[in-house]
Amino acid sequence: MEQKTLVIGVIGADVHAVGIKILDHAFTDAGFNVINLGVMVSQEEYIAAAIESDADAIVVSSLYGHGELDCRGLRQKCDEAGLEGILLYVGGNIVVGKQPFEDVERRFLAMGFDRVFPPGTSPETTIASLKKDLGVE
Template sequence: MKRKDGQPMTLILGVIGSDVHIIGTKILDFAFSQQGFRVVNLGIMVSHDEFVKAAVETAADAILISSIYGHGELDCRGLREKCVEAGIGDIPLLVGGNLVIGKQSWDETEAKFKAMGYDKVYPPGTSTETAIRDVKEILSPKALEVFDETAQ
């Protein structure tokens, strides 16, 4: 997916906090790259500052955060504020994985993360197709090509 200037849309991807579960982000990296996105995969144990620095340096179009080990609420709190401080306050923030420990009400979890400034919040087991569809939709106003809902 390309920007209006012809450059590929850039996504920052990483596993936040002290979390080492890397497999999901490897799959997301592959799937988004296949769709023509430029993926800057920061790997595991990524701090707020690392996400923000990478986004600023690459003029990224969105940040995709993965949190699998259950401490997502603690780890994700404050990232939006860091983005604002760095002058990229309006960058789309998408977060997914296993955001909380055990089985808690999804509606409550989603509401908590939205209140923290996340644009999209994904439940466990979200497919790459869903993630790609949403990112294309969110970024379609900045895109060169017309967003095609049927495209994978």
């Protein structure tokens, strides 16, 4: 596989560290070059890391339920920074309360995310989507 670079992290004030470590290991084992920004990552930090590393994708994780607020405007900021078309993924417990995932997904797609993953999505599912969307095997 041609090595692709992913910038990953947990957005906003979220301090849930275990999941992002699991993703880091899974993505690395799958052959990706992973830039793990850790927890409490701002939109600007994702963008700066993506520019610096010439990343192919940004993978945003959120578990504390405020991902929808934290992610607003990220696509526009990416575009303004010269990252037009960078692959944007988001997943986890990204909204507060029990909401139909189809509604949540629709809102995140409207915000410019390419894929939206519900709580409990396996790393293998995300890896398969990354490989497909990045055109690698």
